[in-house]
Amino acid sequence: MVDSNDNQYIDFLAACGSLNYGHNDPDMSLSLKRHIDNNGITAGLDLYTSTKAEFLKSFNERILQPRKLNYRTQFTGPTGTNGVEAALKLARKVTGRHNVISFTNGFHGVTLGSLAATGNKYNRMGGNLSGVSRAPFEGYLDGGFDTADYLDQLLGDPSSGIEPPAAILFETVQGEGGLNAASPQWAQKIAEIAKRHGALLIIDDVQAGCGRTGSFFSFEPLGIEPDLVVLSKSISGYGLPMAIVLIKPEYDQWGPAEHNGTFRGNNHAFLTASVMLEKFWSDDSFSQEIAHKAEIVKHHLQRIAARVPGSMIKGRGMMQGVSVGNGKFASLVCCRAFEKGLIVETSGPHDEVIKVLAALTIPMNLLGRGLDIIEESALEIMQENGISRVVPISQPTPETIQKLPQRRHG
Known part of the structure; x- marks a missing residue:
């Protein structure tokens, strides 16, 4: 990167994880230029454009099928918080419950629903936040305290004061909360707890996903299969606004236009995402x-x-x-x-x-x-x-x- 005074910088920020594949990848740039020069569609809303179709095909063939994952894809809007809001809303609809379990030092966005699930006091100032119960993340308490067992006891006790949750939401690596990484053992316990107590397991892979931790999804080495997965930041490959929610088919209970958003059809992002998938994820x-x-x-x-x-x-x-x-x-x-x-x-x-x-x-x-x-x-x-x-x-x-x-x- 070069500033206005011609000073050069090495970038260890990558637009907060939105540029996993670098600045202005030449193949993505070329494909995008051609699309614009050929008068291709920019904003498609919910239209099933050829660009969207190509992304869905590539994502299924290069990401989902090789991992034996069966998800449907929802396009939610331009940012990660749009995806988190959609996932929370869907979990509440599916279960008929309102409460959500999130964890200390988690960060999920700054709109009201995602902000309620965010732990940072500074970000939470000024909001009327509700509908979330906080649990300690792995390693939050000293002395080897098993926070997963603690959560299980809370949810199993009708006098704990914790309402039965619609969902349990967490990041496998807490990007803003201090890079706290969940172990496979803890993550598997949380997944079992969610299933036992009738809650959907939501993984916020906005920052930790799209290859950031090594595998495409950050949860792959943890031995869990979430019910819902939120992706954004680097999903376009090019730093363009895009967010999706992956939904297990049995939980795809949306009605037509029940959760909409004007900018969920960013065809420029779909295009560069397809190039990213082909270029970087065709093999290992x-x-x-x-x-x-x-x-x-x-x-x-x-x-x-x-x-x-x-x-x-x-x-x-x-x-x-x-x-x-x-x-x-x-x-x-x-x-x-x-x-x-x-x-x-x-x-x-x-x-x-x-x-x-x-x-x-x-x-x-x-x-x-x-x-x-x-x-x-x-x-x-x-x-x-x-x-x-x-x-x-x-x-x-x-x-x-x-x-x-x-x-x-x-």
Whole structure:
């Protein structure tokens, strides 16, 4: 990326995961230009255009069939929160219930329904939010506490104060909540709990999906098969607005136009999505490439964690980061990295996680250089402020941390 002063930047943000396949992929660009030059349809609403048909065919043949998944596809509107709202609404219709279980540090959008399921206090300010009961995510409580068993007990107790849920909603990797990754054992327990208590299992794969964790769907290695799946961000392949909900056939109970939206027929996005599927998901070579890059990221982050005391690696695949225990320190590292030509953000309830969200297609040399910049920046901030260790937010802040200048993170 290049700014107006010709400064160059390595992008470890990728439009918050909307550019998994990079900026302006040449094959997608060419296909889109041809479509526009040939006066192709842009906004199709619910029209069954040839562009939409090609996307559905490609998605079925390259993604669903090889994984033996049977889903129907609903086009909900341009953003992830549109998809989450549709999934919640459908689950409530199917079950006749209203309550939804979501988890601590989850992020699902900022319209009222999805916002009610979002945990972050800052995002939730000013909303009249209801219809959601919060449960602790895996690892939220210390001492190896089994939060899945805890949820099961709550739902099985008529005096717990928790209404029977229409759905249980979670991200397999909490993108904004600190890169907390669900284990297969925990995810399978949650899936069993949902089934036992008559709730639909909804996976929010808006940020963790479309290859971000290595497989196309983030839930694939967890051994679960959700009832509903929400995809957005990188589903178009090109950063164009698009969101879909995958629905098991038995739960496809929508009436005509019962859940509509003006911009759910973005044919430009359908077109680039088809190119993305053909180019990257016709075989397993791209998954192998992601896995290789993920190991490189992990290796570099382990080196950073070893040099910044109190740090730990979070996430999986190409959705990893390092928790440095203190949001002020993490923000300063990101600011310094920006000065060195790297765009990288923070994550977590206290912005304490430096989050690597590079494009899956990033060249190896840029990936390595960007990771080196994070390490250089962290060590410089420690040296400049006389810090020998970074104190976690759960501990009192010592005098050395107080010396850090107040700066907004990049």
